[in-house]
Amino acid sequence: MAYHFSHPLRLVVKLRSFSYSGDALLLQDVEFEVKAGECLVILGASGAGKTTLLKLIDGLLKDYEGEVLLDGQDIRKLKPKEIYSKMGLLFQNPDEQLFAPTVFEDVAFGPRNMGFDEEEVIRRVLQALDLVELSGFEGRSISQLSFGQKKRVALAGLLAMGHEVLLLDEPTLGLDPIRERRFLKLLKRLQEERSITLVIATHQVDIVPEIADRVLILSEGKVFFLGPPEEIFGTPQPLEKVYLRLPLVSETFLPLWERDGLKKLPLTVEEGREILKRLLSNNSLPNS
Ligand SMILES: Nc1ncnc2c1ncn2[C@@H]1O[C@H](COP(=O)(O)OP(=O)(O)O)[C@@H](O)[C@H]1O
Numbered sequence: 001m002a003y004h005f006s007h008p009l010r011l012v013v014k015l016r017s018f019s020y021s022g023d024a025l026l027l028q029d030v031e032f033e034v035k036a037g038e039c040l041v042i043l044g045a046s047g048a049g050k051t052t053l054l055k056l057i058d059g060l061l062k063d064y065e066g067e068v069l070l071d072g073q074d075i076r077k078l079k080p081k082e083i084y085s086k087m088g089l090l091f092q093n094p095d096e097q098l099f100a101p102t103v104f105e106d107v108a109f110g111p112r113n114m115g116f117d118e119e120e121v122i123r124r125v126l127q128a129l130d131l132v133e134l135s136g137f138e139g140r141s142i143s144q145l146s147f148g149q150k151k152r153v154a155l156a157g158l159l160a161m162g163h164e165v166l167l168l169d170e171p172t173l174g175l176d177p178i179r180e181r182r183f184l185k186l187l188k189r190l191q192e193e194r195s196i197t198l199v200i201a202t203h204q205v206d207i208v209p210e211i212a213d214r215v216l217i218l219s220e221g222k223v224f225f226l227g228p229p230e231e232i233f234g235t236p237q238p239l240e241k242v243y244l245r246l247p248l249v250s251e252t253f254l255p256l257w258e259r260d261g262l263k264k265l266p267l268t269v270e271e272g273r274e275i276l277k278r279l280l281s282n283n284s285l286p287n288s
């Protein structure tokens, strides 16, 4: 993969421990790096600590042992403006993110705050709304949008600021199936065309192979796995203990795992189709 940024490592997370005040230890020895232009997915069951980890990376939570570096600088020593000029967090619930009365006003807030003149603000808002397929929605009232539309407005707000690093908390949760697919394609495009670095928290196993360069599985506040999706989903794995499962496509092909020729489970529909085509053309599907 080609990386276009001068910083090969955008984020370095070396977290010794974190707990909410008075509560038990929530995150422990979570260490990873995110390369410029990479898409890292943080996968874990509900309550695993994903949202907490994203807030900590974004500098919203500061009371922990360890350090988080953004382009080599300690996030706790950066001013808010220095953080949000580079990196933005898409909250799981768009109602926590959106606050202006109209779509235009909301998306314009970030670039205005960054000091761009009104002409540039308008250009950025229109371009961002176009990217999230909401052109023409400028004058709409936020309160009248669907959940999925609100989510896309919130993303447009971040895109209008031109972040180089996007942290996304459950970005596809609550979207219609076709919107989910388009949202993932959009994120992939942002990564490929604009070299935006993505860190995505999700509990939706099936989206991981669609988008991740690497996946970090978080379980009970610790790193259970860190590596490419093929490595963890390409072979039968006991994921029940971390309250996860293989992607459905991989599970579908489990009965063929033992057979010659299938050394790696497919992770996506496309990969599954390829294997089926090969087996059908060799006429080598099992009878039972
Ligand atoms: N502000 C908070 N104060 C105390 N406990 C919290 C707070 N936010 C989350 N938690 C707890 O921390 C744990 C991890 O939560 P979270 O980071 O939201 O996990 P995930 O996003 O993986 O579902 C949960 O047990 C949750 O109840």
Ligand SMILES: [Mg+2]
Pocket (backbone or CB within 6 Å): 050, 051, 052, 092, 169, 170
């Ligand atoms: Mg969460």
